[in-house]
Each structure stands twice: as structure tokens, then as C-alpha cells.
Amino acid sequence: MNRTELIDAIANETGLTKKDIDATLKSLINVVSDALQKKDSVQLIGFGTFTTVDKPEREGRNPANGEKITIAASTSVKFKAGAALKEKVNTQPEKKSKKK
Secondary structure, eight states: OOHHHHHHHHHHHHOOOHHHHHHHHHHHHHHHHHHHHTTOOEEETTTEEEEEEEEOOEEEEOTTTOOEEEEOOEEEEEEEEOHHHHHHHTSOOOOOOOOO
């Protein structure tokens, strides 16, 4: 599912306009990104938790020629799914009835 499909699905479920959903989604992404940039975690009960992990500088190898290279220190984002999301993912989806 891409962004447009997500916006369509939320609009269909909520009855809100696609414009409002798009603005809300942009805001959510900005707020979560800003919090993670500050090394804060973002916990959405029932969905999951976004956190950051600092990875130190390390030595690696260039796969093309085998030379040693230094991989710079970086910060990665981790997501841990919540219990409700795990449960939902591990059940069969409901079959939608066909209307004639």
C-alpha cells in the first residue's frame, strides 16, 4: 500500500476528506520524525513504538574490491510492534461479502 492508497483507505473508513487525511498524515510524519530526531521515543498503544539506536563507527569491507573502509557512526530508527498489531497480523483477514 502506498501513500495514496493509504489516504484513500482512511478516507473511506472515516468519511473525512482526502485533503484532511493528507494534511493529518503529513503532520503525523513530521511530529514523529521531529521526536525521533530529538532521540525521544514515540509510543502508539496498540500499534507499536518507534525508537532510535545509535550505531558506532565501525570497520567494514568494500564488497567490490575487499578493501577496508570506515563506516560512519549513525542513528537508526527501530519499530517494535505492539501486542494488538501482532495479534491482528497473526489472524486471517475477514472476507468481504460481495454485493449484487
